[in-house]
Amino acid sequence: MLRAGLITLTTVFAAGALAQSYPSRPIRIVVPFPPGGGVDIVARTVGEKLGARLGQSVVIDNRPGAGATLGTAIAAKATPDGYTLLVAPVIGLAIAQRYYRKLDYDLARDLAPITKIGFGTVVAVVPPSLNVRTVKELIALARAKPGQLIYASSGTGGLIHLTGELFKQSAGIEFVHVPYKGTAQLLPDLLDARVHLTIDSLPAHLPHIKAGRLRALGVARKTRSPQLPDVPTMSEAGVKDFESYTDYALYAPANTPRGIVERINREAMPILQLADVRAKLDVIGIEVAGTTPEALQKEVTDELAKWAKVMTDANIKQE
Numbered sequence: 001m002l003r004a005g006l007i008t009l010t011t012v013f014a015a016g017a018l019a020q021s022y023p024s025r026p027i028r029i030v031v032p033f034p035p036g037g038g039v040d041i042v043a044r045t046v047g048e049k050l051g052a053r054l055g056q057s058v059v060i061d062n063r064p065g066a067g068a069t070l071g072t073a074i075a076a077k078a079t080p081d082g083y084t085l086l087v088a089p090v091i092g093l094a095i096a097q098r099y100y101r102k103l104d105y106d107l108a109r110d111l112a113p114i115t116k117i118g119f120g121t122v123v124a125v126v127p128p129s130l131n132v133r134t135v136k137e138l139i140a141l142a143r144a145k146p147g148q149l150i151y152a153s154s155g156t157g158g159l160i161h162l163t164g165e166l167f168k169q170s171a172g173i174e175f176v177h178v179p180y181k182g183t184a185q186l187l188p189d190l191l192d193a194r195v196h197l198t199i200d201s202l203p204a205h206l207p208h209i210k211a212g213r214l215r216a217l218g219v220a221r222k223t224r225s226p227q228l229p230d231v232p233t234m235s236e237a238g239v240k241d242f243e244s245y246t247d248y249a250l251y252a253p254a255n256t257p258r259g260i261v262e263r264i265n266r267e268a269m270p271i272l273q274l275a276d277v278r279a280k281l282d283v284i285g286i287e288v289a290g291t292t293p294e295a296l297q298k299e300v301t302d303e304l305a306k307w308a309k310v311m312t313d314a315n316i317k318q319e
Contacts, residue, residue: 019259032071043087049271076105080253082260094303111251113296116289120246121202122220127193135237142173149175152186152195163244220244
């Protein structure tokens with residue numbers, strides 16, 4: 001008993017000393033996506049400011065692959081000392097956790113949430129030639145022509161695919177899912193009405209919506225988007241509590257000393273309020289958030305349960 005108590009006290013004091021001296025060397029932020037995308041831009045924008053506040057350089061380490069699980073596993077297995085962090089989605093990782101049969105990590109067990117950084121709007125869009133102007137009209141058309149409408153996604157098992165499945169389940173409709181390799185690949189077919197619908201991240205579609213080449217029916221968020229103030233939320237449009245979004249969060253490996261997690265959270269909060277940070281992220285359609293570690297942990301738990309149910313109900317499994 002005495003020895004166990006001494007070991008516990010030694011561990012606590014060591015963690016406290018580590019937190020007090022942190023950081024004493026450069027910090028790595030793993031990004032499980034290629035350079036140039038939304039997650040990468042968020043990581044670089046926040047990482048630069050975080051490094052300045054902590055007095056150390058921050059290095060971005062892009063590790064794309066396997067639906068963001070490759071880089072996430074690298075971060076999850078890193079030494080929990082605050083010198084390896086991860087910028088990655090909540091929803092995307094929650095979906096991957098339930099979709100892939102074998103992962104080298106467990107989202108709930110192996111990562112320590114630090115803060116939600118921000119989120120992006122997901123929007124339901126159709127070509128104008130479909131002749132529907134509201135979500136209710138779209139649902140009515142799908143019910144009149146079951147299995148005839150084609151839903152395009154950026155890949156099987158990803159956020160956009162699962163958002164479509166959630167829409168099917170919430171609205172009680174059927175349509176055909178056609179996966180593409182990405183939004184850039186599905187856009188030409190959507191613009192030419194060879195596919196009839198997607199519920200996708202807003203930025204790639206916004207210029208076409210503004211030009212009238214695509215029609216936005218609803219945004220999958222709690223409140224209307226500042227970029228599309230006249231477009232109702234999906235809940236306002238009749239699909240209650242329908243939410244899906246791209247998101248960006250900061251994590252550390254599990255067992256990172258609590259003092260370090262709290263320090264990074266404390267430094268991140270004012271960064272997310274800086275006008276230049278908000279302006280840079282607004283250009284790519286990202287609204288800043290900023291949460292406690294506890295709030296982010298609850299979100300992780302909730303999203304794991306939500307998307308597991310969607311996949312179970314749709315019988316979606318890794319191919």
